[in-house]
Amino acid sequence: MQQKVVILGGGESGVGAAILAKSKGFEVFLSDKGKLHDRYIEILRKEDIAFEQEQHTTEKILDADLVVKSPGIPDTVPLIVALREKSVPIVSEIEFAAGYTNARIIAITGSNGKTTTTLLTYHLLKNAGLKIGLAGNIGDSFAWQVATQQHDFYVLEISSFQLDNILNFHPEITVLLNITPDHLDRYGYDFQNYINSKFNIIQNQTDEDYLIYFKESEVIQTELEKRNPQVRRVEISLNETTIEGAYLSDGKLISTIKGETFEEDFDTLPIKGPHNAINAMAAISVARLLNIDHLKICEGLRSFKNAPHRLEIVEVIDGVTYVNDSKATNVDSVFYALGSFNQPVILIAGGVDKGNDYAQIEELVRNKVKGLVVLGKGPEKLVKYFSGIVPVIFETENIQEAVEKASEWAVDQDVVLLSPACASFDLFKNYEDRGDQFKAAVRNLVH
CATH class of the missing domain: 3.90.190.20 (Mur ligase, C-terminal domain)
Known part of the structure; x- marks a missing residue:
């Protein structure tokens, strides 16, 4: 019997998840309490995917074998509570799509800086000739790309909301830039709940995977001491020399990975400020873990254009x-x-x-x-x-x-x-x- 997948939310990620689910042989129904964008209505009709807008038909949704939930829907809404009471699995689009690709995943999160870091990482790797997709909280839907394109790598910007419904998601490289109080209204005004959500990004990593993180973040350091995850650590610092990682010294970004050193003058980069030094060191660290040529990294750093509305x-x-x-x-x-x-x-x-x-x-x-x-x-x-x-x-x-x-x-x-x-x-x-x-x-x- 055909399994039923219900998609809650008809934005970019929801429609992408619907297209992927259809391509994998599921019976798909998409439901959005709001009004769907005309473009998405046209795509759903073309793909012959059943949908509703401006309502949730509870009986149909509760009949699902699996629900893919938009990150914007809190776990506390009555419909989600009812699904959980029925033990219907609820996952994010990120979780759903990751199960259908063999591409190597680089996942980037943080309260601040994740978009710049994701864009810069993607730019460095694409400039070096890697067959790579950009998705997550940015760009085209991850699920949509998995359904319709072939990539060897994905760089994903991941929000805490997307990490709330992770089960088996397993990035090869994760970047954790910082954790500062944000979205606390979503997390019961308990900072620890938000921290736990961010740390979901490493829950399936092993001692063959990498975590790149900002060493001066007290929250991250405290959690790492508490959790002691079995993952290879790559440190980024504005203040101290790192043995395996990257640091800023006399205006130079210095990266030491696998015994080799890379240097670049931060002033030559188009992005400015100490926060962007952190972002750049994270992107450089990813590129170097993937053995990208030094000249290609320098070339990519200098030709980068950041997203608007960021300094x-x-x-x-x-x-x-x-x-x-x-x-x-x-x-x-x-x-x-x-x-x-x-x-x-x-x-x-x-x-x-x-x-x-x-x-x-x-x-x-x-x-x-x-x-x-x-x-x-x-x-x-x-x-x-x-x-x-x-x-x-x-x-x-x-x-x-x-x-x-x-x-x-x-x-x-x-x-x-x-x-x-x-x-x-x-x-x-x-x-x-x-x-x-x-x-x-x-x-x-x-x-």
């Missing part, structure tokens, strides 16, 4: 540099952003606060920020915290007004930095929309 220079107007870091949706990201500049900063921050603790950036703000523009519907927490620390504070719900006020305060050699520390949903569709509106507002200054 993206928008314009330099009258000597003032306007920087879009809209992706900085938590305090840790802002810490790294402020650490990337030596010039005085006018900071634009605010939005939906996710339980932020601003103590982490207090000293940097005190030393670097000459003005704070609070952009958002609930400015009280930011204003209260930084009153008396920042010389001038301005509140607004209008991004053009925010940029104009920052421009009014700025002088030659200053940086106007949008690095919000908060989610964007009070005033914008998402962080991309916020970043795009910021860029448009900056460009309006010169018209």
